[in-house]
Structure formats: C-alpha cells, structure tokens
Amino acid sequence: xxxxxxxxxxxxxxxxxxxLVSASDPSPLQDFCVAINNTExxxxxxxxxxxxxKLVTANDFFFSGLRIPGNTSNPVGSFVTPANVEQxxxxxxxxxxxxxxxxxxxxxxxxxxxxxxxxxxxxLEGTLYVGFVTSNGDNNRLFTKVLNKGDVFVFPVGLxxxxxxxxxxxxxxxxxxxxxxxGVITIANAVFGSNPPINPDVLAKxxxxxxxxxxxxxxxxxYNNN
Numbered sequence: 202x203x204x205x206x207x208x209x210x211x212x213x214x215x216x217x218x219x220x221l222v223s224a225s226d227p228s229p230l231q232d233f234c235v236a237i238n239n240t241e242x243x244x245x246x247x248x249x250x251x252x253x254x255k256l257v258t259a260n261d262f263f264f265s266g267l268r269i270p271g272n273t274s275n276p277v278g279s280f281v282t283p284a285n286v287e288q289x290x291x292x293x294x295x296x297x298x299x300x301x302x303x304x305x306x307x308x309x310x311x312x313x314x315x316x317x318x319x320x321x322x323x324x325l326e327g328t329l330y331v332g333f334v335t336s337n338g339d340n341n342r343l344f345t346k347v348l349n350k351g352d353v354f355v356f357p358v359g360l361x362x363x364x365x366x367x368x369x370x371x372x373x374x375x376x377x378x379x380x381x382x383x384g385v386i387t388i389a390n391a392v393f394g395s396n397p398p399i400n401p402d403v404l405a406k407x408x409x410x411x412x413x414x415x416x417x418x419x420x421x422x423x424y425n426n427n
Contacts, residue, residue, distance in 0.1 A: 235261040236290040249286065249293045262291035267375070271303035278308030278366070281427030286381040293381060300376045300427070304329070304366035310426065311387055312363045318383025320356040320376050322364070324348045327372025333362035361388060385427060394423035 235257045236249035252261070264284050271280025285298035292298060298318070302310055304327065322331065332345035333356045346354055347367065356362040358379070366372040392404065393415075401415040408415070 233257065233262075233291055234294045236286055236293040249290075251293070252290070257291075262289065264289045267299065267301045270373075271301065273303050273305035273308055273371070275426060276422070276424045277311055277426050278305040279303060279310045279364075279426050281310065283427060285378075285383070295381055296379060298378045298381055298383060300378065302364065302374045302376060304364070304372040304374075306366060306369055306371065308366045308372070310364040311389060312361050313385055313387040314359055314361050315356075315378060315380070315383040315385055316359055318378040318380035319358040320362070320378050320383070321353065322348075322356065322374055322376045323353045324350055325373045325375060326350060327366055327370060328368040329372055329374060330365045330367045331356075331363065333357065333360045335360060387423075387425060390423040390425055393418045393421065 233254070234249070235252040235254075237252040238250070266282055266288060267284055269282070271282050273280050280303045282301040282303075283298065284300060286292040289298075302322075304310070327350070329348045330345065331348055331354050332343055335342045335344070346352075348354055364374065392399065398419050401412045401419070404410075404415045404418075405412050
C-alpha cells in the first residue's frame with residue numbers, strides 16, 4: 202500500500218506541475234510573431250494577429266521614441282513613454298517591454314500597478330525615492346529606497362508602487378517589464394476618475410471621508426502621464 206500511495210503522490214505532483222505550466226503564458230512556437238492589424242491571412246496569437254513571416258522587416262523590431270524626452274509640464278511632473286507591443290509589433294509573444302520615465306524636479310510617477318508584469322527600474326539621471334506596498338495578507342508593508350544614477354530597483358508584479366524625484370534637477374529612468382503589454386492602473390485615476398464615477402457612498406465608506414470630499418475629488422481632472 203505504501204508503494205501505491207507513493208505512486209499516487211508522484212502522479213498528483215506531476216498533474217499539479219502540468220496545471221501550473223499550462224496556466225502560464227504559452228511559449229512562442231516560432232522565431233517571432235509580429236503583430237498586425239490586418240486580419241486577412243493572419244494567425245491570432247497572444248492577443249495579436251501575426252504578420253506573415255515573409256513580410257516581416259527590421260522596422261517591426263524598431264522604435265526610436267525612447268530617445269525623445271517626455272513633456273513633464275503636467276500636474277504630476279512626470280511623463281512615461283512606453284515601448285510595448287503597441288509601439289514595437291515584434292514584441293508580440295516575447296514577454297518583455299520597456300518604458301522611459303522623465304521627471305521634473307519634485308515630479309511624481311503616481312502610485313500605480315502593472316497587473317501583468319514585474320518592473321525592473323534603472324536610474325539614468327537624478328535621484329528618485331521609490332517604493333512599493335505589499336498585499337493585504339502581508340499587512341501592506343512599505344518597501345522604499347532612494348536611488349541614484351546607476352541604481353536599480355524591482356517592483357513585483359501587481360503591487361502598488363511609485364517613483365518621486367527628490368532631487369533639484371530633472372531625473373530620468375528606464376523600466377523593463379516582464380510582459381509585452383504589462384498594463385497600468387493608476388490608483389487615484391481609477392478610484393476617483395472612473396467612467397462612470399463610482400458611487401460616492403462606496404468611496405466615502407472605503408476612505409472614511411464624507412460624500413462631499415468624494416464628490417470634490419471626483420470632479421478633479423485626473424491626469425494620466427502614460
């Protein structure tokens with residue numbers, strides 16, 4: 202009987218491992234799958250249609266937008282320039298993307314999450330105060346660090362995080378993300394700037410403030426810096 206139980210344990214373990222593997226994003230079965238909007242004679246893979254490989258060119262893997270400084274003349278004083286599958290069609294199925302983040306002095310990349318990607322940030326210029334907050338089960342612990350030129354920091358997938366320029370000059374950072382389309386949810390925008398607005402009673406109770414304060418916040422212009 203012990204041998205049978207052991208065999209069953211092995212089978213159950215293999216079944217669980219197989220389930221976990223199948224629950225992740227599928228690995229590409231070809232060299233690349235360049236995204237295309239024209240669906241004629243195309244194959245749908247990972248949210249995009251694939252371009253005929255014979256028609257693929259170097260430009261499908263190229264993007265020059267990260268060389269251009271973002272306009273930080275906005276309410277939060279920062280600007281994010283993404284380089285994901287929407288800008289680089291060749292990223293489709295490859296599971297990575299980039300973003301350039303420009304900061305004015307005291308500029309903030311507001312608290313936000315990436316529901317589909319871990320972020321790896323490197324500071325190229327200036328000094329940033331960065332941090333993330335863990336989930337409820339971990340008591341919402343705050344992890345923070347002051348980063349200088351050349352420093353790196355990792356923000357785990359799905360966790361709320363932020364970056365603030367604490368220097369007196371402009372700052373610049375580049376982020377790598379573990380998804381071709383990591384998504385972004387800016388907390389303040391989503392909560393107070395949703396369309397249509399969330400019932401003020403819900404937010405008043407959640408934030409322990411009165412309805413008038415909620416209505417005031419909902420009337421503000423919630424700037425989206427990316």
